[in-house]
Amino acid sequence: MIPTEFEYVAAKNLDEALSLLAKHKDNAKLLAGGHSLIPALKLRLAQPHVLIDISRIKDLSYIKEEGGQIRIGAMTTHYQVESSALLKKICPLLPETATNLGDIQVRNRGTIGGSLAHSDPAADWPAAIIALSAEMVAAGPKGGRSITADKFFVDLLTTALQPGEILQEIRITPPKGKVGQSYMKVRHPASGFAMVGIAVSLVIDAAGKCQSAGVGVTGVAAKAYRATGVENALKGAALDAKTIAAAAVHVADGVEVNRDLAASADYRKQLAEVYTRRAIEAAVARAK
Template structure:
């Protein structure tokens, strides 16, 4: 647990971070909460030559609602999300996800921006940000751009971030109308990461499901949107039978389900179905 040599630079502004990133390119890594990066560095699995600590950039830590959009700064910690009155009221899925994420130490230091940028295949945030239809706002050498969460996660530990980019915020439309949400997860007994994690948001109109977002993590080498589940829910009465039928599609199209010591891909897919149904039932109950 002894990292390789690196330079450590603390920056006070986004501009400073971006110019350093531009200068050091692939040699540099951004240090946010550090709860994925530092363990990997201690194992020497990652050996960045320069660490750019953005922890002092105050402008990246916020949770706010503007014009129907909720904005969460990249450096907002899991704990801040867990305890945000704004989110608990307008999008409780995110605080519920945060409560199940890591342990207290991780939640106090780890950040949503760091987590999505790291793109661990079993991390919790990716499921939630996909479910709420978030965009990841990225800032890079050519300025700002927004990437749909669905397109942001490319593969294991791989995002569509380009060299020189950093995550600025996560934003999404505040849920409107009668909504119900839930995050359910099977924790790996050792790591606490999601064996499966299911994030659900449902909108109900006239007793029927008018829209839904289902994000799944842990099952495949990247988080995904369970589109067939969403399609099956559209217009459904959200009764037990229709929820179970919809949930049966939770791992449709997944051919590379993760197998490791604790759970095979087959079991993961099964858990995905069961927990999707349970999360849907919980969310539907909350929507009433």
């Protein structure tokens, strides 16, 4: 449980962090909140020569509304999201997801950007980010670029970030109209990670039909993903119990379901269907 020897450097700003990353390349790791990296260092699953601490870059910690979008800095802590009055008002899925994440110590130290960039298949944030069709803004040696949530999570612990890039910001266009949102998860009994996590964002029209639907899933496959089968089954339909139950059956369409000591693939798929139904029902009940 002792890391290999490494050099520690605290970046003062984003430009310095990018410069250090360009200098040290694959020999460097970024330290945000540390809740994923520090255990990996102790187990020697990660053995960087240089550790670049970006936790002190204040310009990467913010929550604001600008140009009709919610903009969240990558170094914003889970607790800052959880306690944000702005987000509770216009995008309650985000504070609810944060509340479900770890314990108060983790939420006070861990960051939304660090979690997303780590791309743990059982992390909570990816499901919510996908359900909200967020954009990830990456800063790199060639400037900035946006990556849609659907394309950001590539595989187990792998994102679309290129070498030398740093996740800078998350941008979300909050849905308008009669909106209902919900996040529900089945916690692993030891780690608290999601064995199954379902994020739902619905817009319901005046007739009670689903105008738009976003459904993000975590814990079920090798990466978080959009449940397009569920979304398609909901769109344009009256959101009654029969429709919701029929839609939930499609939550694992086209994916290889995880199996481990905590749950077989069949059991995890059943959990996903049940919690998809419950999350949709909760979102419908909350719609206003």
